[in-house]
Amino acid sequence: MKYEATIGLETHVMQKTNTKMFCSCKYEYGAEPNTHVCPTCLGYPGALPVMNEKAIELICKAGLLLGCEINPYSKWDRKNYFYPDMSKNYQITQADEPLCLGGQITVEVEGELKTFTLERIHQEENAAKNTHVAGASLVDYNRAGTALMEIVSNPCMSSAADALAYMTAIKQIMQYGGISNCDQEKGQMRSDVNVSVRPVGQKELGAKVEIKNMNSFAFIQDAIEYEIDRQISVLESGGTVVQETRGYNPDRGETFTQRTKENAHDYRYFPEPDLMPVKVSKEQIEQWRSELPEMPAQRRVRYVEELGLPEYDAGVLTASMDVSDWFEETMKHTQNAKAVSNFIMGEMLRLLSEQGLTISESRVTPEKLARIIELIDAKTINTGGGKQIFETIFNEGGDPKEIMEAKGLAQVSDDSALEGWADEAIANNPKPVEEYKAGNPASINFLMGQVMKASRGKANPGAVMQMLKQKLDG
Amino acid sequence: MPEKHDGMDVGYVAKLACIDLTDEEKTLFQGQLDQVLNYVEQLNELDVSNVEPTAHAIPIYNVLRKDEVGSSLNHADVIANAPSAADGHIRVPKIIDQ
Numbered sequence: 152m153k154y155e156a157t158i159g160l161e162t163h164v165m166q167k168t169n170t171k172m173f174c175s176c177k178y179e180y181g182a183e184p185n186t187h188v189c190p191t192c193l194g195y196p197g198a199l200p201v202m203n204e205k206a207i208e209l210i211c212k213a214g215l216l217l218g219c220e221i222n223p224y225s226k227w228d229r230k231n232y233f234y235p236d237m238s239k240n241y242q243i244t245q246a247d248e249p250l251c252l253g254g255q256i257t258v259e260v261e262g263e264l265k266t267f268t269l270e271r272i273h274q275e276e277n278a279a280k281n282t283h284v285a286g287a288s289l290v291d292y293n294r295a296g297t298a299l300m301e302i303v304s305n306p307c308m309s310s311a312a313d314a315l316a317y318m319t320a321i322k323q324i325m326q327y328g329g330i331s332n333c334d335q336e337k338g339q340m341r342s343d344v345n346v347s348v349r350p351v352g353q354k355e356l357g358a359k360v361e362i363k364n365m366n367s368f369a370f371i372q373d374a375i376e377y378e379i380d381r382q383i384s385v386l387e388s389g390g391t392v393v394q395e396t397r398g399y400n401p402d403r404g405e406t407f408t409q410r411t412k413e414n415a416h417d418y419r420y421f422p423e424p425d426l427m428p429v430k431v432s433k434e435q436i437e438q439w440r441s442e443l444p445e446m447p448a449q450r451r452v453r454y455v456e457e458l459g460l461p462e463y464d465a466g467v468l469t470a471s472m473d474v475s476d477w478f479e480e481t482m483k484h485t486q487n488a489k490a491v492s493n494f495i496m497g498e499m500l501r502l503l504s505e506q507g508l509t510i511s512e513s514r515v516t517p518e519k520l521a522r523i524i525e526l527i528d529a530k531t532i533n534t535g536g537g538k539q540i541f542e543t544i545f546n547e548g549g550d551p552k553e554i555m556e557a558k559g560l561a562q563v564s565d566d567s568a569l570e571g572w573a574d575e576a577i578a579n580n581p582k583p584v585e586e587y588k589a590g591n592p593a594s595i596n597f598l599m600g601q602v603m604k605a606s607r608g609k610a611n612p613g614a615v616m617q618m619l620k621q622k623l624d625g
Numbered sequence: 626m627p628e629k630h631d632g633m634d635v636g637y638v639a640k641l642a643c644i645d646l647t648d649e650e651k652t653l654f655q656g657q658l659d660q661v662l663n664y665v666e667q668l669n670e671l672d673v674s675n676v677e678p679t680a681h682a683i684p685i686y687n688v689l690r691k692d693e694v695g696s697s698l699n700h701a702d703v704i705a706n707a708p709s710a711a712d713g714h715i716r717v718p719k720i721i722d723q
Contacts, residue, residue: 168692175695184713186700193703205692226680233643235717281720289714417641422680430686 153351154386156379158314158344159306162321164331165277165299165339166209172276172298173200173243173426180337184291192296194238199425206298207250210274211431212439213300213330214251216446217269217321221436225250227423235290236278244301246420249273250429256324258316267317270303280338294338306345306356311375315368318342323447326472335366342371348382348392357382358392362399362406374399378406450475458488467496474500477510477517484521487528494520498541514548515541522551530611536560562611566618569602569610573618576601587623595619633658 171178174191190198211221228246254269279295281288302321308314322340325331333340341364347357360378365371377399382392397406445453447469454465469475474495481491503510520541527537532555540554555561563569576598577584587594595616602615635655639646646654700713709716 170692170694175690175693176697177694183700185703185715186713187697188703189695189697193698201688201690203692204689207689231641235715235720282714283719284711286719287709287711287716288718288720289711289716291714419641424681427685427688428680 152387154348154383155351156309156375156382157306157347157349157356158308158310158375160302160304160308160314160317160345161343162302162304162318163299163341163343164213164302164321164325164333165297166206167329167331168203168205168209168298170203171296172203172206172274173296174198176293176296178297179293180334182293184289184293186293188292188295192238193292194240200243202426202429203298206274207429208439209298209330210250210272210300211436212328212443213302213325214254214272215436215440215443216324216328216330217251217254217256217272217302219251219254219269219272221431222248222250222252223432224248224428224430226428227426228420229423230418230420232418234278235288236281236295238279238292238295242276242278243423243426244275245273248428250431256317256320258320260310260312260316265313265316267307267313268305270305272300272302275299275301306347311372311379314344314375315372318368318371323470323472327446328444335368338366341366344371344375344378346375346378346382348379348386350386357386358394360392360394360406361396363396363409365399367401370399370401373401373404374406377404381406447472447475454488458482460488460492464489464492464496467500468492473510477513481517481520484518485524487524490524490527491520494524494537494541498538498545502542502545513545515544519544519551526551526555530562530564530613531555532560533562533608533612535608536562559609561609562614563606563609564611564614566614568606569614569618572602572605572610573598573615573622575605576619577622584623595623633662 165178168178170176171187171192174189176187176189176192179187191200214221225245225248227243229241230244230246231241233240249271251272254272255266256269257264257266259265277294277297277299279290279292281290283289304317308317318340322333325333325340331339335341343364344362345359346362347359349355349357360382362374362378365374378397385392396409398409399406450469451462451465454460454468455462460468468478478491478495481495482488485491499510499513499515502508503513523537523540526532526540527534532540536555536558539558539560540551543549543554543558544551580598580601583594583597587598598619599612599615602619603610603612606615635651635658636646639651639654704710704713704715707715
């Protein structure tokens, strides 16, 4: 029998705010534990939450970027559970009236354009960070109460590749939109994945298994593939898939049972009495819409249409926002888009990945790359020399012109130097000279090679060619 | 909903709230809870079909604050208020197994 998988994602994204969702404690990753806490985020009795205006703006902008409808009226609810990472014993969230409704994104999966739809995006507050030690758990409430939004997709994906493309697009849009840095290592983007399997042709969905709280895209991909295979083999051996929550063990590449439906939580949602509802006006929505920055898809089109770059280059350059921003910064200092693109796609990305750096850490600045390209365009150096200068600056820093001089990379164009080499090449190679004169124009290339060799690659090839022709034709 | 409420299982609610009750207490509280629910049930005699549901009794919306950092509590005070602490963290019984 053939089976098909159905996958939905709940993606948690931490918004880029200075302070927490409901109190004015600072959000700072890596701060000393429990130094950014107050009665509100510690859940002390009597403390009252107050909404962060910026967080509301950012979730609505995220909604606009993902094609959601902004709910003109939304409200807050309490989700009740006992766990030390949520000191109030409830999490403030949005159950039935979230801020953003619907939405969709179109992405390319293995060469095919696919549209994935969203159910909603709602605002909630983050939990504290737990560290487990022998016999106890340690809790740091610095993260407790920070602004966290949950992007809920419909069960509209059917493979790990779909899920990966979806998450990659969400991350890109959130970064470009200034909504979140989506730094997965800092827990700023985490996903719960729902996977079910059914025989092809069956109408109703199979039993749903939820895999909780994963931050690495590679793990999510592995967990989905493992889970699809596991469910199919359960069904094939005549068994039933149990609806449950499973965890993923990356060391073993397996999922494992965490919680079955029989002891699933009943969260006893009820309206949060401490917070007033939110109303968003049409004018406000239009104001936010007008402030939205350019998205990667729009940048790609602009790179192709206005800068004349190939589609491939546009795709590589916009894959991450910091690279794309760096490219744009360089274009303020030069007109030669293709040369900038070649350097970024070639030397820059190679050196960054070899040394595990990000582009903002590169010693080659946009101004310096523009000056290297200027030297190449003026034929003062050749492309190979440009690459050498680039790599030297990348590794050691320095000024392009000074490195060119120090390494003797300038091409020789002046006639007196070229003339000696040209005369020598002609005198030492009578046979190609004869052939050239007899009407075989390709023979001049041999002579040219001799001159380049004599100059140790520094001769300007255009000038050499001219010089040789002048001598042989003249 | 003019009909009588479906009742509420005290044992279940107590379990969700992490409260241990003896059988005697369960019986006692079940009776009391039923009385309270029956009393509140009187509200269903009102016709509210023309009243829009609301999360709040007062029509105030958008109570917001600027995203500006304010003061947090002194770390030593926070730790002093915790039943147990280690390495600047609040220490609790191991919670990895649910």
